Amino acid sequence: MFDLRGLLILAIFLATLLTYAAYRGRRTTVFRKLRGFEELGRSIERAVEAGERVHLSLGTGSVIGSDSGPALAGLAVLSRMAMATSMSDKPSVITAGDGAMMVLSQDSLRTGYQQVGESTRFQLSAGRMLGPTPFSYVAGLPAVLGDEGVKVHVMIGSFGAEAALAADFGERNGIFVLAGTDDVQAQAILYAIASYPLIGEEVFAGGAYLNAGPLHHASLSTQDLVRFLIVAAILVGTLLRTFGVGV
Protein backbone atom coordinates (compact mmCIF):
# COMPACT_ATOMS: atom_id res chain seq x y z
CA MET A 1 0.00 0.00 0.00
CA PHE A 2 2.78 2.42 0.97
CA ASP A 3 6.37 2.36 -0.25
CA LEU A 4 7.73 2.29 3.27
CA ARG A 5 11.38 2.24 2.18
CA GLY A 6 10.97 5.46 0.18
CA LEU A 7 9.01 7.15 2.94
CA LEU A 8 11.61 6.07 5.51
CA ILE A 9 14.47 7.54 3.44
CA LEU A 10 12.50 10.77 3.06
CA ALA A 11 11.74 10.86 6.79
CA ILE A 12 15.43 10.34 7.62
CA PHE A 13 16.31 13.20 5.25
CA LEU A 14 13.76 15.49 6.91
CA ALA A 15 14.68 14.47 10.45
CA THR A 16 18.40 15.04 9.77
CA LEU A 17 17.67 18.43 8.22
CA LEU A 18 15.52 19.58 11.14
CA THR A 19 17.93 18.17 13.74
CA TYR A 20 20.88 19.99 12.20
CA ALA A 21 18.78 23.18 12.07
CA ALA A 22 17.73 22.81 15.71
CA TYR A 23 21.29 22.20 16.94
CA ARG A 24 22.87 24.83 14.74
CA GLY A 25 23.41 27.22 17.67
CA ARG A 26 25.31 24.60 19.66
CA ARG A 27 27.79 23.64 16.97
CA THR A 28 29.92 25.62 14.59
CA THR A 29 29.54 24.77 10.92
CA VAL A 30 32.66 25.37 8.89
CA PHE A 31 32.23 25.41 5.13
CA ARG A 32 35.04 24.81 2.71
CA LYS A 33 36.02 27.84 0.72
CA LEU A 34 34.12 28.37 -2.50
CA ARG A 35 35.86 31.12 -4.43
CA GLY A 36 32.75 31.89 -6.44
CA PHE A 37 30.51 32.73 -3.50
CA GLU A 38 33.31 34.56 -1.65
CA GLU A 39 33.95 36.72 -4.67
CA LEU A 40 30.21 37.17 -5.30
CA GLY A 41 29.77 39.08 -2.04
CA ARG A 42 32.67 41.40 -2.86
CA SER A 43 31.50 41.90 -6.46
CA ILE A 44 27.98 42.82 -5.32
CA GLU A 45 29.43 45.36 -2.86
CA ARG A 46 31.55 46.88 -5.61
CA ALA A 47 28.58 46.99 -8.00
CA VAL A 48 26.37 48.71 -5.40
CA GLU A 49 29.06 51.30 -4.64
CA ALA A 50 29.66 51.99 -8.32
CA GLY A 51 25.96 52.18 -9.15
CA GLU A 52 26.12 49.14 -11.40
CA ARG A 53 23.57 46.42 -11.87
CA VAL A 54 23.49 42.82 -10.65
CA HIS A 55 21.82 40.18 -12.81
CA LEU A 56 20.56 36.78 -11.72
CA SER A 57 19.63 34.21 -14.32
CA LEU A 58 17.28 31.46 -13.13
CA GLY A 59 17.75 29.40 -16.25
CA THR A 60 15.34 27.87 -18.66
CA GLY A 61 13.71 25.25 -16.43
CA SER A 62 10.04 25.33 -15.50
CA VAL A 63 8.49 25.46 -12.04
CA ILE A 64 6.63 22.18 -12.41
CA GLY A 65 9.41 20.14 -13.97
CA SER A 66 12.17 18.14 -12.32
CA ASP A 67 14.52 20.95 -13.35
CA SER A 68 12.99 23.40 -10.87
CA GLY A 69 15.44 22.48 -8.06
CA PRO A 70 18.39 24.66 -9.09
CA ALA A 71 16.09 27.60 -9.85
CA LEU A 72 14.57 27.31 -6.36
CA ALA A 73 18.14 27.42 -5.02
CA GLY A 74 18.64 30.49 -7.19
CA LEU A 75 15.58 32.12 -5.64
CA ALA A 76 17.11 31.59 -2.18
CA VAL A 77 20.20 33.45 -3.40
CA LEU A 78 17.94 36.11 -4.91
CA SER A 79 16.36 37.12 -1.61
CA ARG A 80 19.84 37.72 -0.12
CA MET A 81 20.98 39.49 -3.27
CA ALA A 82 17.94 41.78 -3.17
CA MET A 83 18.74 42.74 0.41
CA ALA A 84 22.38 43.43 -0.49
CA THR A 85 21.51 45.57 -3.50
CA SER A 86 18.50 47.37 -2.03
CA MET A 87 20.47 50.62 -1.70
CA SER A 88 21.86 50.49 -5.23
CA ASP A 89 20.92 53.15 -7.78
CA LYS A 90 20.18 50.38 -10.23
CA PRO A 91 17.99 47.56 -8.91
CA SER A 92 18.89 43.93 -9.58
CA VAL A 93 17.48 42.27 -12.69
CA ILE A 94 16.28 38.69 -12.66
CA THR A 95 15.60 36.77 -15.83
CA ALA A 96 13.97 33.39 -16.40
CA GLY A 97 12.85 31.28 -19.33
CA ASP A 98 9.58 30.33 -17.69
CA GLY A 99 6.65 32.59 -16.91
CA ALA A 100 5.80 31.03 -13.55
CA MET A 101 9.46 31.21 -12.50
CA MET A 102 9.43 34.88 -13.45
CA VAL A 103 6.43 35.47 -11.17
CA LEU A 104 8.24 33.68 -8.32
CA SER A 105 11.34 35.79 -8.92
CA GLN A 106 9.26 38.97 -8.63
CA ASP A 107 7.76 37.71 -5.35
CA SER A 108 11.19 36.79 -3.94
CA LEU A 109 12.61 40.13 -4.98
CA ARG A 110 9.71 41.99 -3.39
CA THR A 111 10.17 39.98 -0.16
CA GLY A 112 13.90 40.75 -0.14
CA TYR A 113 13.25 44.48 -0.41
CA GLN A 114 10.50 44.29 2.24
CA GLN A 115 12.85 42.61 4.69
CA VAL A 116 15.20 45.60 4.61
CA GLY A 117 12.35 48.14 4.61
CA GLU A 118 12.88 49.22 1.01
CA SER A 119 9.71 47.87 -0.55
CA THR A 120 9.18 51.10 -2.52
CA ARG A 121 12.29 50.34 -4.57
CA PHE A 122 10.74 47.17 -6.00
CA GLN A 123 9.94 47.36 -9.71
CA LEU A 124 7.82 44.73 -11.40
CA SER A 125 9.96 44.93 -14.55
CA ALA A 126 13.01 43.79 -12.55
CA GLY A 127 11.78 40.19 -12.91
CA ARG A 128 11.57 39.27 -16.56
CA MET A 129 10.91 36.39 -18.88
CA LEU A 130 13.35 36.61 -21.78
CA GLY A 131 12.04 33.82 -23.97
CA PRO A 132 10.11 30.58 -23.54
CA THR A 133 12.67 28.32 -25.26
CA PRO A 134 16.32 27.83 -24.21
CA PHE A 135 17.83 29.61 -27.19
CA SER A 136 15.27 32.42 -27.35
CA TYR A 137 16.10 33.02 -23.69
CA VAL A 138 19.81 33.16 -24.47
CA ALA A 139 19.18 35.42 -27.46
CA GLY A 140 17.64 37.97 -25.10
CA LEU A 141 20.58 38.00 -22.68
CA PRO A 142 23.05 40.26 -24.54
CA ALA A 143 20.54 43.12 -24.43
CA VAL A 144 20.25 42.80 -20.64
CA LEU A 145 23.98 42.35 -20.00
CA GLY A 146 25.21 44.91 -22.50
CA ASP A 147 22.67 47.72 -22.42
CA GLU A 148 21.72 47.86 -18.74
CA GLY A 149 25.10 48.28 -17.06
CA VAL A 150 25.26 44.79 -15.57
CA LYS A 151 28.56 44.07 -13.80
CA VAL A 152 27.66 40.91 -11.88
CA HIS A 153 26.17 38.03 -13.85
CA VAL A 154 24.99 35.14 -11.67
CA MET A 155 23.56 32.02 -13.30
CA ILE A 156 21.91 29.64 -10.83
CA GLY A 157 19.22 27.56 -12.44
CA SER A 158 18.56 24.81 -14.90
CA PHE A 159 20.55 25.18 -18.12
CA GLY A 160 21.43 22.86 -20.94
CA ALA A 161 24.03 23.51 -23.62
CA GLU A 162 22.74 27.08 -23.96
CA ALA A 163 24.61 27.82 -20.71
CA ALA A 164 27.76 28.16 -22.82
CA LEU A 165 26.39 31.18 -24.67
CA ALA A 166 24.77 32.63 -21.55
CA ALA A 167 28.10 32.58 -19.69
CA ASP A 168 30.12 33.61 -22.73
CA PHE A 169 28.10 36.81 -23.19
CA GLY A 170 29.07 37.81 -19.65
CA GLU A 171 32.73 36.90 -20.10
CA ARG A 172 32.92 38.88 -23.34
CA ASN A 173 31.60 41.94 -21.46
CA GLY A 174 34.40 41.45 -18.92
CA ILE A 175 32.02 41.17 -15.96
CA PHE A 176 31.90 38.82 -12.96
CA VAL A 177 30.34 35.49 -14.00
CA LEU A 178 29.28 32.88 -11.43
CA ALA A 179 27.47 29.97 -13.05
CA GLY A 180 26.03 26.67 -11.92
CA THR A 181 23.43 24.20 -13.12
CA ASP A 182 22.20 20.67 -12.48
CA ASP A 183 23.10 19.33 -15.93
CA VAL A 184 26.44 17.48 -15.92
CA GLN A 185 27.34 18.31 -19.52
CA ALA A 186 26.46 21.97 -19.03
CA GLN A 187 28.66 21.98 -15.92
CA ALA A 188 31.60 20.80 -18.02
CA ILE A 189 30.91 23.60 -20.49
CA LEU A 190 30.64 26.16 -17.71
CA TYR A 191 33.92 24.96 -16.21
CA ALA A 192 35.63 26.02 -19.42
CA ILE A 193 33.74 29.26 -19.96
CA ALA A 194 32.76 30.85 -16.64
CA SER A 195 35.30 32.54 -14.36
CA TYR A 196 33.58 31.05 -11.33
CA PRO A 197 31.85 27.76 -12.19
CA LEU A 198 29.81 25.84 -9.64
CA ILE A 199 30.33 22.09 -9.90
CA GLY A 200 27.94 19.39 -8.69
CA GLU A 201 25.89 20.24 -5.63
CA GLU A 202 27.63 23.62 -5.23
CA VAL A 203 24.73 25.10 -7.19
CA PHE A 204 22.50 24.35 -4.18
CA ALA A 205 24.93 25.83 -1.64
CA GLY A 206 24.36 29.52 -2.38
CA GLY A 207 21.80 30.06 0.37
CA ALA A 208 24.14 28.65 3.04
CA TYR A 209 27.16 30.63 1.86
CA LEU A 210 25.12 33.84 1.75
CA ASN A 211 23.54 33.17 5.19
CA ALA A 212 19.97 32.82 3.95
CA GLY A 213 18.86 31.02 7.12
CA PRO A 214 19.56 28.15 9.53
CA LEU A 215 17.92 25.56 7.30
CA HIS A 216 20.33 26.40 4.49
CA HIS A 217 23.28 25.63 6.78
CA ALA A 218 21.50 22.47 7.92
CA SER A 219 20.95 21.52 4.28
CA LEU A 220 24.67 21.42 3.56
CA SER A 221 25.35 19.34 6.67
CA THR A 222 22.54 16.96 5.67
CA GLN A 223 23.89 16.68 2.13
CA ASP A 224 27.36 15.85 3.47
CA LEU A 225 26.05 13.24 5.89
CA VAL A 226 23.87 11.53 3.26
CA ARG A 227 26.71 11.60 0.75
CA PHE A 228 29.07 9.94 3.25
CA LEU A 229 26.45 7.28 3.94
CA ILE A 230 25.99 6.60 0.22
CA VAL A 231 29.77 6.42 -0.36
CA ALA A 232 30.10 4.04 2.60
CA ALA A 233 27.24 1.88 1.26
CA ILE A 234 28.86 1.74 -2.21
CA LEU A 235 32.25 0.79 -0.74
CA VAL A 236 30.78 -1.88 1.54
CA GLY A 237 28.69 -3.25 -1.34
CA THR A 238 31.73 -3.35 -3.62
CA LEU A 239 33.81 -5.17 -0.99
CA LEU A 240 31.02 -7.68 -0.31
CA ARG A 241 30.62 -8.43 -4.01
CA THR A 242 34.38 -8.67 -4.43
CA PHE A 243 34.58 -11.32 -1.72
CA GLY A 244 31.57 -13.15 -3.14
CA VAL A 245 29.09 -12.28 -0.38
CA GLY A 246 25.50 -12.14 -1.63
CA VAL A 247 26.40 -13.06 -5.25
Add this chain to the structure above:
Amino acid sequence: MKLGVYLIWAVVAVVAGVFVLLGYFTSLGIFIELRLVLLRWAVLLAAGGLGIGLVNLASVHLAKVSEQEPGWPYSGVLIVFFTFTLALGLFFGPDSPWTLFVFRYIHLPLESSLMALLAVALVVAGVRLVGRRRDLLSLVFLLTAILVLLGTGPWLVFSKSSTHVGITWVRAWVVQVAAAGGARGILLGVAIGGIVTGLRVLVAADRPYGN
Protein backbone atom coordinates in the same frame (compact mmCIF):
# COMPACT_ATOMS: atom_id res chain seq x y z
CA MET B 1 -3.12 40.74 8.14
CA LYS B 2 0.17 40.16 6.33
CA LEU B 3 0.98 37.24 8.60
CA GLY B 4 -2.41 35.68 7.84
CA VAL B 5 -1.99 35.91 4.07
CA TYR B 6 1.50 34.53 4.23
CA LEU B 7 0.29 31.61 6.35
CA ILE B 8 -2.42 30.75 3.82
CA TRP B 9 0.15 30.62 0.99
CA ALA B 10 2.52 28.54 3.07
CA VAL B 11 -0.21 26.09 4.11
CA VAL B 12 -1.43 25.69 0.52
CA ALA B 13 2.13 25.05 -0.69
CA VAL B 14 2.93 22.59 2.10
CA VAL B 15 -0.35 20.64 1.86
CA ALA B 16 -0.18 20.43 -1.94
CA GLY B 17 3.47 19.37 -1.75
CA VAL B 18 2.79 16.68 0.83
CA PHE B 19 -0.12 15.21 -1.16
CA VAL B 20 1.83 15.19 -4.43
CA LEU B 21 4.78 13.56 -2.67
CA LEU B 22 2.57 10.95 -1.01
CA GLY B 23 1.12 10.13 -4.41
CA TYR B 24 4.54 8.86 -5.45
CA PHE B 25 4.94 6.60 -2.40
CA THR B 26 1.60 4.85 -2.30
CA SER B 27 -0.66 2.70 -4.42
CA LEU B 28 -3.79 4.07 -2.73
CA GLY B 29 -6.11 5.39 -5.44
CA ILE B 30 -7.17 8.52 -3.57
CA PHE B 31 -3.57 9.80 -3.20
CA ILE B 32 -2.71 9.01 -6.81
CA GLU B 33 -5.87 10.74 -8.05
CA LEU B 34 -5.20 13.73 -5.82
CA ARG B 35 -1.64 13.95 -7.09
CA LEU B 36 -2.83 13.90 -10.70
CA VAL B 37 -5.45 16.58 -10.02
CA LEU B 38 -2.90 18.83 -8.30
CA LEU B 39 -0.41 18.29 -11.12
CA ARG B 40 -3.07 19.21 -13.68
CA TRP B 41 -3.77 22.40 -11.75
CA ALA B 42 -0.04 23.10 -11.69
CA VAL B 43 0.15 22.66 -15.46
CA LEU B 44 -2.77 25.08 -15.89
CA LEU B 45 -1.12 27.61 -13.57
CA ALA B 46 2.17 27.23 -15.44
CA ALA B 47 0.33 27.97 -18.69
CA GLY B 48 -1.12 31.06 -17.02
CA GLY B 49 2.41 31.93 -15.93
CA LEU B 50 3.56 31.66 -19.53
CA GLY B 51 0.85 34.14 -20.54
CA ILE B 52 1.95 36.56 -17.81
CA GLY B 53 5.55 36.06 -18.92
CA LEU B 54 4.70 36.98 -22.49
CA VAL B 55 2.87 40.11 -21.34
CA ASN B 56 5.94 40.97 -19.23
CA LEU B 57 8.23 40.37 -22.24
CA ALA B 58 6.16 42.68 -24.45
CA SER B 59 5.77 45.39 -21.79
CA VAL B 60 9.51 45.48 -20.96
CA HIS B 61 10.43 45.90 -24.63
CA LEU B 62 7.62 48.39 -25.27
CA ALA B 63 8.99 50.50 -22.41
CA LYS B 64 12.47 50.27 -23.94
CA VAL B 65 11.18 51.49 -27.27
CA SER B 66 9.07 54.30 -25.84
CA GLU B 67 11.95 55.58 -23.66
CA GLN B 68 14.51 54.93 -26.43
CA GLU B 69 16.85 53.12 -24.06
CA PRO B 70 20.11 51.66 -25.43
CA GLY B 71 19.34 48.85 -27.86
CA TRP B 72 15.74 49.97 -28.42
CA PRO B 73 15.72 49.15 -32.17
CA TYR B 74 16.16 45.46 -31.29
CA SER B 75 13.22 45.75 -28.90
CA GLY B 76 11.23 47.30 -31.75
CA VAL B 77 12.02 44.33 -34.00
CA LEU B 78 10.98 41.98 -31.21
CA ILE B 79 7.65 43.78 -30.74
CA VAL B 80 6.90 43.68 -34.48
CA PHE B 81 7.59 39.96 -34.82
CA PHE B 82 5.94 39.17 -31.50
CA THR B 83 2.74 40.84 -32.70
CA PHE B 84 3.03 39.23 -36.14
CA THR B 85 3.46 35.70 -34.75
CA LEU B 86 0.73 36.18 -32.16
CA ALA B 87 -1.67 37.45 -34.82
CA LEU B 88 -0.86 34.50 -37.08
CA GLY B 89 -1.55 32.06 -34.27
CA LEU B 90 -4.78 33.77 -33.23
CA PHE B 91 -6.24 34.21 -36.72
CA PHE B 92 -5.11 31.03 -38.45
CA GLY B 93 -4.57 28.71 -35.46
CA PRO B 94 -1.37 27.11 -34.17
CA ASP B 95 -1.53 24.25 -36.70
CA SER B 96 -2.08 26.39 -39.79
CA PRO B 97 0.50 26.27 -42.62
CA TRP B 98 1.29 29.98 -42.05
CA THR B 99 2.11 29.52 -38.39
CA LEU B 100 4.05 26.35 -39.10
CA PHE B 101 5.95 28.19 -41.86
CA VAL B 102 7.14 30.77 -39.30
CA PHE B 103 8.28 28.09 -36.88
CA ARG B 104 9.82 25.80 -39.51
CA TYR B 105 11.60 28.35 -41.70
CA ILE B 106 12.34 31.24 -39.31
CA HIS B 107 12.27 30.12 -35.69
CA LEU B 108 14.00 26.73 -36.03
CA PRO B 109 16.86 27.93 -38.30
CA LEU B 110 17.52 30.84 -35.95
CA GLU B 111 17.73 28.53 -32.93
CA SER B 112 19.87 26.08 -34.90
CA SER B 113 22.30 28.83 -35.83
CA LEU B 114 22.60 29.75 -32.15
CA MET B 115 23.30 26.09 -31.45
CA ALA B 116 26.05 26.20 -34.08
CA LEU B 117 27.56 29.19 -32.28
CA LEU B 118 28.11 26.91 -29.30
CA ALA B 119 30.96 25.13 -31.04
CA VAL B 120 32.73 28.42 -31.68
CA ALA B 121 32.10 29.59 -28.11
CA LEU B 122 33.56 26.34 -26.76
CA VAL B 123 36.74 26.56 -28.85
CA VAL B 124 37.27 30.17 -27.81
CA ALA B 125 36.59 29.24 -24.17
CA GLY B 126 39.16 26.44 -24.39
CA VAL B 127 41.79 28.87 -25.62
CA ARG B 128 40.86 31.45 -22.98
CA LEU B 129 40.95 28.82 -20.24
CA VAL B 130 44.68 28.31 -20.83
CA GLY B 131 45.39 31.97 -20.23
CA ARG B 132 42.92 32.57 -17.41
CA ARG B 133 43.27 29.56 -15.14
CA ARG B 134 46.75 28.08 -15.27
CA ASP B 135 46.37 25.18 -12.86
CA LEU B 136 46.63 21.42 -13.00
CA LEU B 137 42.87 20.84 -13.28
CA SER B 138 42.54 23.13 -16.29
CA LEU B 139 45.45 21.35 -17.96
CA VAL B 140 43.85 17.95 -17.32
CA PHE B 141 40.51 19.30 -18.62
CA LEU B 142 42.10 20.53 -21.86
CA LEU B 143 44.21 17.43 -22.45
CA THR B 144 41.18 15.21 -21.87
CA ALA B 145 39.08 17.26 -24.29
CA ILE B 146 41.80 17.02 -26.97
CA LEU B 147 42.23 13.27 -26.34
CA VAL B 148 38.50 12.61 -26.61
CA LEU B 149 38.28 14.67 -29.82
CA LEU B 150 41.22 12.80 -31.36
CA GLY B 151 39.79 9.43 -30.38
CA THR B 152 36.23 10.11 -31.52
CA GLY B 153 36.51 10.03 -35.32
CA PRO B 154 38.83 8.74 -38.04
CA TRP B 155 41.92 10.78 -38.90
CA LEU B 156 42.72 12.10 -42.37
CA VAL B 157 45.92 10.00 -42.35
CA PHE B 158 47.24 7.19 -40.11
CA SER B 159 43.72 6.13 -39.16
CA LYS B 160 44.85 2.54 -38.81
CA SER B 161 48.11 3.31 -37.03
CA SER B 162 48.83 1.96 -33.57
CA THR B 163 48.78 5.57 -32.22
CA HIS B 164 45.16 6.03 -33.36
CA VAL B 165 44.16 2.64 -32.01
CA GLY B 166 45.82 3.48 -28.67
CA ILE B 167 44.13 6.88 -28.45
CA THR B 168 40.76 5.31 -29.31
CA TRP B 169 41.25 2.79 -26.50
CA VAL B 170 42.25 5.52 -24.01
CA ARG B 171 39.27 7.62 -25.12
CA ALA B 172 36.91 4.69 -24.52
CA TRP B 173 38.39 4.18 -21.03
CA VAL B 174 38.11 7.88 -20.20
CA VAL B 175 34.50 8.10 -21.39
CA GLN B 176 33.23 4.78 -20.00
CA VAL B 177 35.14 4.63 -16.71
CA ALA B 178 36.55 7.95 -15.52
CA ALA B 179 33.95 10.34 -16.98
CA ALA B 180 30.98 8.06 -16.29
CA GLY B 181 32.12 7.52 -12.69
CA GLY B 182 32.68 11.24 -12.15
CA ALA B 183 29.35 12.11 -13.73
CA ARG B 184 27.56 9.62 -11.45
CA GLY B 185 29.22 11.18 -8.42
CA ILE B 186 28.17 14.66 -9.54
CA LEU B 187 24.63 13.45 -10.27
CA LEU B 188 24.38 11.94 -6.78
CA GLY B 189 25.41 15.28 -5.29
CA VAL B 190 22.93 17.15 -7.48
CA ALA B 191 20.12 14.70 -6.60
CA ILE B 192 20.77 15.04 -2.85
CA GLY B 193 20.93 18.82 -3.20
CA GLY B 194 17.66 18.81 -5.15
CA ILE B 195 15.90 16.69 -2.51
CA VAL B 196 17.06 18.93 0.33
CA THR B 197 16.03 22.06 -1.59
CA GLY B 198 12.59 20.53 -2.17
CA LEU B 199 12.28 19.66 1.51
CA ARG B 200 13.07 23.26 2.48
CA VAL B 201 10.16 24.41 0.31
CA LEU B 202 7.99 21.62 1.72
CA VAL B 203 8.53 22.75 5.32
CA ALA B 204 8.00 26.38 4.21
CA ALA B 205 11.52 27.40 5.23
CA ASP B 206 12.06 28.62 1.66
CA ARG B 207 9.06 30.59 0.43
CA PRO B 208 9.65 31.51 -3.20
CA TYR B 209 6.01 32.68 -3.35
CA GLY B 210 7.01 35.56 -1.09
CA ASN B 211 5.81 36.82 2.27
